[in-house]
Amino acid sequence: MLSVNVDLVDRSYPIFIGKGLLGSPDVIAPFLHSGRILIVTNDTVAPLYLKQAQELLGNCDAIVLEDGEQYKTLETVRKIYDKLLADKYDRDTTLVALGGGVIGDMTGFAAATYLRGVKFIQIPTTLLAQVDSSVGGKTGVNHPLGKNMIGAFYQPECVLADTEVLKTLPERELKAGLAEVIKYALINKPEFLTWLEQHQEQLMALDGETVSEAIRISCEQKAEIVAQDERESGIRALLNLGHTFGHAIETAAGYGNWLHGEAVAAGMVMAADLSMRMDWLSQEDALRIKNTLKKFGMPVAPPADIGEQQYRNIMLSDKKTRAGKIRFILLKGIGNAVLESDIDSELLARTLQAQEQLCQT
Amino acid sequence: MLSVNVDLVDRSYPIFIGKGLLGSPDVIAPFLHSGRILIVTNDTVAPLYLKQAQELLGNCDAIVLEDGEQYKTLETVRKIYDKLLADKYDRDTTLVALGGGVIGDMTGFAAATYLRGVKFIQIPTTLLAQVDSSVGGKTGVNHPLGKNMIGAFYQPECVLADTEVLKTLPERELKAGLAEVIKYALINKPEFLTWLEQHQEQLMALDGETVSEAIRISCEQKAEIVAQDERESGIRALLNLGHTFGHAIETAAGYGNWLHGEAVAAGMVMAADLSMRMDWLSQEDALRIKNTLKKFGMPVAPPADIGEQQYRNIMLSDKKTRAGKIRFILLKGIGNAVLESDIDSELLARTLQAQEQLCQT
Numbered sequence: 120m121l122s123v124n125v126d127l128v129d130r131s132y133p134i135f136i137g138k139g140l141l142g143s144p145d146v147i148a149p150f151l152h153s154g155r156i157l158i159v160t161n162d163t164v165a166p167l168y169l170k171q172a173q174e175l176l177g178n179c180d181a182i183v184l185e186d187g188e189q190y191k192t193l194e195t196v197r198k199i200y201d202k203l204l205a206d207k208y209d210r211d212t213t214l215v216a217l218g219g220g221v222i223g224d225m226t227g228f229a230a231a232t233y234l235r236g237v238k239f240i241q242i243p244t245t246l247l248a249q250v251d252s253s254v255g256g257k258t259g260v261n262h263p264l265g266k267n268m269i270g271a272f273y274q275p276e277c278v279l280a281d282t283e284v285l286k287t288l289p290e291r292e293l294k295a296g297l298a299e300v301i302k303y304a305l306i307n308k309p310e311f312l313t314w315l316e317q318h319q320e321q322l323m324a325l326d327g328e329t330v331s332e333a334i335r336i337s338c339e340q341k342a343e344i345v346a347q348d349e350r351e352s353g354i355r356a357l358l359n360l361g362h363t364f365g366h367a368i369e370t371a372a373g374y375g376n377w378l379h380g381e382a383v384a385a386g387m388v389m390a391a392d393l394s395m396r397m398d399w400l401s402q403e404d405a406l407r408i409k410n411t412l413k414k415f416g417m418p419v420a421p422p423a424d425i426g427e428q429q430y431r432n433i434m435l436s437d438k439k440t441r442a443g444k445i446r447f448i449l450l451k452g453i454g455n456a457v458l459e460s461d462i463d464s465e466l467l468a469r470t471l472q473a474q475e476q477l478c479q480t
Numbered sequence: 481m482l483s484v485n486v487d488l489v490d491r492s493y494p495i496f497i498g499k500g501l502l503g504s505p506d507v508i509a510p511f512l513h514s515g516r517i518l519i520v521t522n523d524t525v526a527p528l529y530l531k532q533a534q535e536l537l538g539n540c541d542a543i544v545l546e547d548g549e550q551y552k553t554l555e556t557v558r559k560i561y562d563k564l565l566a567d568k569y570d571r572d573t574t575l576v577a578l579g580g581g582v583i584g585d586m587t588g589f590a591a592a593t594y595l596r597g598v599k600f601i602q603i604p605t606t607l608l609a610q611v612d613s614s615v616g617g618k619t620g621v622n623h624p625l626g627k628n629m630i631g632a633f634y635q636p637e638c639v640l641a642d643t644e645v646l647k648t649l650p651e652r653e654l655k656a657g658l659a660e661v662i663k664y665a666l667i668n669k670p671e672f673l674t675w676l677e678q679h680q681e682q683l684m685a686l687d688g689e690t691v692s693e694a695i696r697i698s699c700e701q702k703a704e705i706v707a708q709d710e711r712e713s714g715i716r717a718l719l720n721l722g723h724t725f726g727h728a729i730e731t732a733a734g735y736g737n738w739l740h741g742e743a744v745a746a747g748m749v750m751a752a753d754l755s756m757r758m759d760w761l762s763q764e765d766a767l768r769i770k771n772t773l774k775k776f777g778m779p780v781a782p783p784a785d786i787g788e789q790q791y792r793n794i795m796l797s798d799k800k801t802r803a804g805k806i807r808f809i810l811l812k813g814i815g816n817a818v819l820e821s822d823i824d825s826e827l828l829a830r831t832l833q834a835q836e837q838l839c840q841t
Contacts, residue, residue, distance in 0.1 A: 153803070154803070193554060193558065197554065200623060200629065200630055201623075201625075204623055204625035204626060204629055204797065205625065207796060207797050207801075209801050209802050209803070210802065211802060211803065228593075232589075232593070232620075232630050232631060232632055233629070233630065234629060235618065235620060235628075235631045235632055235633055235711075235712075236632070236633065236711070257596065259593075259596060262561060262562075264565040264566065265565060267596075268561065268565055268594070268595060269593050269594065270595075271592060271593055271596055271597070271632060272596055272597065350596075350597070351596075435568060436565065436568050440568075440570050441570050441571065441572060442514075442515075442570070442572065
């Protein structure tokens with residue numbers, strides 16, 4: 120078993136990574152307190168892992184929500200509140216998120232706001248959730264006018280990332296998760312990109328040790344950045360590489376049609392393209408990014424039907440926008456992400472129009 | 481102008497108390513940052529003070545909600561989110577709560593959760609909000625199954641308590657606010673009870689200096705307790721004197737029929753009665769509490785139509801309940817509140833049945 124500590128002074132917590140953690144009561148035992156436990160999961164994950172999780176956690180009750188980003192809403196969180204209140208769960212309750220990022224974000228938000236805060240534990244069942252949403256305490260829901268617009272910063276007691284559960288993950292979701300793994304390499308760990316390129320086959324075949332190591336490095340990268348900037352007032356924004364474009368794609372395409380990781384993959388290619396147009400990134404490096412993502416089976420262009428003005432409108436209402444300026448994370452080379460909001464409108468227009476021609480001047 | 485500092489390490493903030501603060505831009509100026517401001521108020525307060533507040537805050541926009549505890553819901557907070565998103569308010573936004581406790585609690589919750597947290601300022605316009613809900617960072621909304629079940633701890637940048645606005649407050653609400661003022665005396669400041677008894681006339685006539693002093697002492701009492709226990713893991717629970725019974729009255733009577741302060745007044749008499757039955761409080765002191773509240777024009781008995789079992793059911797789902805035990809704040813003498821969850825069921829039954837006979841064995 121590998122582990123990563125997310126170091127946040129009085130709210131630090133460990134991430135445990137390894138094969139079969141869902142069947143290892145010893146690992147989670149120190150984090151279970153005297154109160155009741157409620158598992159929050161969805162109708163895709165429940166048939167696969169709910170029974171095992173209930174055995175792990177002492178046969179506690181569960182609420183099974185509908186699966187999908189389109190259900191990541193206040194209305195769904197409301198169902199968690201209703202269940203908790205109807206069954207009289209008190210402040211000593213621990214909520215356990217068993218599922219992907221959507222379940223983790225909603226469970227975390229419910230935990231942050233039920234009775235003004237109860238404990239929570241994450242058991243992420245997608246690669247994306249294991250490397251991204253389980254680290255850093257961002258919780259929340261979408262709003263018709265934008266993703267993750269309502270939420271809170273709230274840290275779990277611990278995270279169990281069992282690599283075994285990835286075997287039932289649809290291939291499309293596995294690839295989407297790898298997009299975020301590649302993101303960490305692009306932000307500040309160029310040697311990790313080389314490692315990923317070299318281990319592509321093992322990763323996509325879900326070789327246990329290789330996957331655990333990729334998760335460990337990803338979590339460590341994110342944990343390091345989050346520890347420096349828990350509430351995203353500075354450096355943490357770099358984790359949004361590919362996300363300004365990516366969120367716009369998700370919003371324009373309608374939640375749930377593009378997987379988050381897929382949108383981030385295409386968004387990173389757009390960020391590489393814009394970086395290249397600003398003479399910050401060589402065309403060679405921009406193409407390397409595009410080709411690596413392509414080799415991992417990810418989309419490397421946005422859908423053709425989003426117009427330039429639609430992008431601009433959506434991005435202007437992104438919560439990263441400040442004082443009317445859209446904030447982009449761009450690359451001054453692979454492994455050197457920077458925040459930039461002063462973008463030449465003409466260069467941006469070309470990126471927004473490039474489609475399949477991204478990174479190819 | 482008087483002021484009280486709420487000392488919470490990295491989230492400390494001042495409360496300014498005095499006549500005409502709504503017309504004093506100098507006081508609030510240091511707390512206004514570069515971003516946009518949105519005032520949240522209701523349709524009772526808006527015709528009276530919105531224009532003045534907008535002048536104070538540089539002609540910012542406002543959202544006017546329906547007035548009343550029955551609108552303290554997720555659905556109403558949702559209207560604040562909708563407005564913020566439709567008008568593209570970003571993370572540098574400051575929300576200003578202009579109204580009573582309901583507006584303060586909902587605005588604080590919206591600020592805590594919009595884009596995972598924006599700044600907020602409170603301008604409480606009721607006595608209750610000035611002495612209670614503006615201190616301590618409790619924010620949230622009600623749920624059909626209980627009061628304040630959904631919320632967060634979130635601190636304002638500052639609080640402006642303008643005593644001038646109390647002149648338009650209905651007398652019933654003024655009295656309800658005084659119930660909370662009296663509460664602070666009962667918890668840990670017995671000499672304040674004597675002062676309040678001596679200044680009853682000036683207080684009820686809204687003499688500016690007397691009212692300011694009563695607000696200052698109340699805020700100081702609450703601030704001192706909150707500073708020791710921000711997240712209510714211990715001593716802060718004492719502030720709930722009268723609230724376990726009071727919340728049950730509010731819930732049973734239907735939100736909005738009893739004012740919070742009125743329910744707390746009757747709840748404090750019930751707490752005094754139970755304390756007396758446990759031989760912790762003399763009958764003389766119990767009657768002094770009841771009579772003082774009565775002299776200030778407050779209800780000193782719960783409504784006749786709430787049955788014993790109904791009380792017990794509601795109290796069991798109170799968020800202060802732990803491991804199935806209802807937690808009461810009782811008095812071991814005036815000025816000495818204690819937390820007790822081990823209550824003889826028979827004694828509790830007598831308190832729940834006493835009605836008009838409370839404190840009269």
